[in-house]
Amino acid sequence: MKNKKQLDKLDTVIGVSTTMEGSIQTEGSIRIEGKVIGEINCTGDLTVGIDGVVEANIRARNIIVAGIVTGDVQASGTLHIEEKGKLQGNAQMDSFVIDQGGIFEGQSNMGKASGHSSEKKMEVVAE
Numbered sequence: 001m002k003n004k005k006q007l008d009k010l011d012t013v014i015g016v017s018t019t020m021e022g023s024i025q026t027e028g029s030i031r032i033e034g035k036v037i038g039e040i041n042c043t044g045d046l047t048v049g050i051d052g053v054v055e056a057n058i059r060a061r062n063i064i065v066a067g068i069v070t071g072d073v074q075a076s077g078t079l080h081i082e083e084k085g086k087l088q089g090n091a092q093m094d095s096f097v098i099d100q101g102g103i104f105e106g107q108s109n110m111g112k113a114s115g116h117s118s119e120k121k122m123e124v125v126a127e
Contacts, residue, residue, distance in 0.1 A: 011044065016051045030060075032067070050084055063093075065102075072106075 011028025014020060018034035029044030032052040039057050040046065046060035052067035062077040065085035072090045073079060079093040083101035092109045 009044070014052075016049075048085070057089075 009029060010031055012024075012026055012030040014030070014032045014034045014036060016033040019037070020034070021037045023039045023041070024030070024036065025041045027043045029046065030040070030042050031047045031049060032054055033049040034051075035053045035055075037055045040054070040059070042058070042060040044060065045062040045064070046058060047064040048054050048067040048069055050066045054067070054069045055071060056069075057071045058069065058073045060073075060075055062080070063073055063075045064080045064082065065087050066082040067084075068086045070088045073087065073092070075091075075093040077093070078095045078097060079087075079091055080097040081087055081099065081102035081104055083099040085099075086103040086105075088105045090106045090108070091104070094111065096108060096110055098104055
């Protein structure tokens with residue numbers, strides 16, 4: 001995870017042994033290594049670590065998925081699904097990166113953040 005658009009400043013870490021239920025709202029960046037159920041609104045970057053499990057709708061600047069996300073996501077910047085990451089849900093983002101081995105199941109809508117829109121219906125399973 002050495003992406004230049006990655007976390008400017010990490011404000012919150014949800015550890016591997018932690019489960020949270022409810023709504024998370026933060027103006028900073030967040031890393032999830034545990035489990036979150038509910039809704040996440042983050043004006044910074046959000047990273048779901050390899051051990052992270054998220055069952056929530058997510059809004060963030062950049063979203064990096066190395067673990068498992070079930071829910072709709074909206075990134076004003078980049079959505080990046082890493083090689084062990086899995087996203088099941090609809091996605092809206094300005095740019096989209098899926099590493100080999102990453103899994104995306106849902107519909108994507110790219111370009112909303114920059115004023116362009118091109119809806120893509122896709123299921124990607126790269127192994």
